[in-house]
Amino acid sequence: MCGRATIIDPEGVEQIAVEFHKKFLPDDWKRPRYNIRPTEELPVLRVVDDALELTLLRWGLIPSWAKEPALKFPTFNARGDTLAEKPTYRGPFKNRRCLVLVDGFYEWPKKPSKDRRPRHIRFRDRRCFALAGLWDRWVDRATGIAVESCTIVTTDANELLASVPHDRMPVILDDAARRIWLDQTSDPARLASLLVPHSADDMEMLIANAEFVNHAIDDPRCVEPIG
DNA sequence: CCAGACGTTGTT
DNA sequence: GTCTGG
DNA sequence: CCAGACGTTGTT
DNA sequence: GTCTGG
Numbered sequence: 425m426c427g428r429a430t431i432i433d434p435e436g437v438e439q440i441a442v443e444f445h446k447k448f449l450p451d452d453w454k455r456p457r458y459n460i461r462p463t464e465e466l467p468v469l470r471v472v473d474d475a476l477e478l479t480l481l482r483w484g485l486i487p488s489w490a491k492e493p494a495l496k497f498p499t500f501n502a503r504g505d506t507l508a509e510k511p512t513y514r515g516p517f518k519n520r521r522c523l524v525l526v527d528g529f530y531e532w533p534k535k536p537s538k539d540r541r542p543r544h545i546r547f548r549d550r551r552c553f554a555l556a557g558l559w560d561r562w563v564d565r566a567t568g569i570a571v572e573s574c575t576i577v578t579t580d581a582n583e584l585l586a587s588v589p590h591d592r593m594p595v596i597l598d599d600a601a602r603r604i605w606l607d608q609t610s611d612p613a614r615l616a617s618l619l620v621p622h623s624a625d626d627m628e629m630l631i632a633n634a635e636f637v638n639h640a641i642d643d644p645r646c647v648e649p650i651g
Numbered sequence: 652c653c654a655g656a657c658g659t660t661g662t663t
Numbered sequence: 664g665t666c667t668g669g
Numbered sequence: 670c671c672a673g674a675c676g677t678t679g680t681t
Numbered sequence: 682g683t684c685t686g687g
Contacts, residue, residue, distance in 0.1 A: 425660055427670025489657085501670095672685100675683085
């Protein structure tokens, strides 16, 4: 699973965008983020009308057919193995795939572990990376106001996450996989082949500070050594 | 046909 | 919107 | 993901 | 316990 994320170095987000010949980031997004939660915005790369764009989308996918934006079920993650079947995700899987750009995420030990301290998972070189994502657009019938939102695709945990212990992790896409995921013409079987756990070889994990992460405090204390 | 659901993780 | 269940 | 609320009538 | 909100 993946229920919190970081963008400690916003320049990394722009660097990935530049690889795709795009750049952006509103000025108010150039500050480091240590504790991004569902319902807040995440930066995503997506293709709209054949044009690649970098934008911010609400984390927690609201299906286009939803009557109300407040759903009775969680949609901040989507299981990779059932994307084509689930009513909430099959449309987005076919037509609205995106890359969610972050440089770390948190996972909590699964219950009944008494250790409730979140772990911060990232690459050793702290680089920004791309998660497989889906998005959708919901329109408020009363006001005509559109809300665009996204979800993060999950897969099995790699050995690093399994050691937490934790069973799931977000799908991390490397360079070639990013292009396939965004390619409108990729077939479902090829897309499915991308939804696997990333190697733990160049990743690292630290015990984060529950006092700050749990209470949604968005500052460096989340990932500072505990002591 | 219409009504109702549409989900994840983790736990059992 | 689209599928499942009754 | 976790934290916090969990309610009503009527009034501003 | 369960749902909503961030």
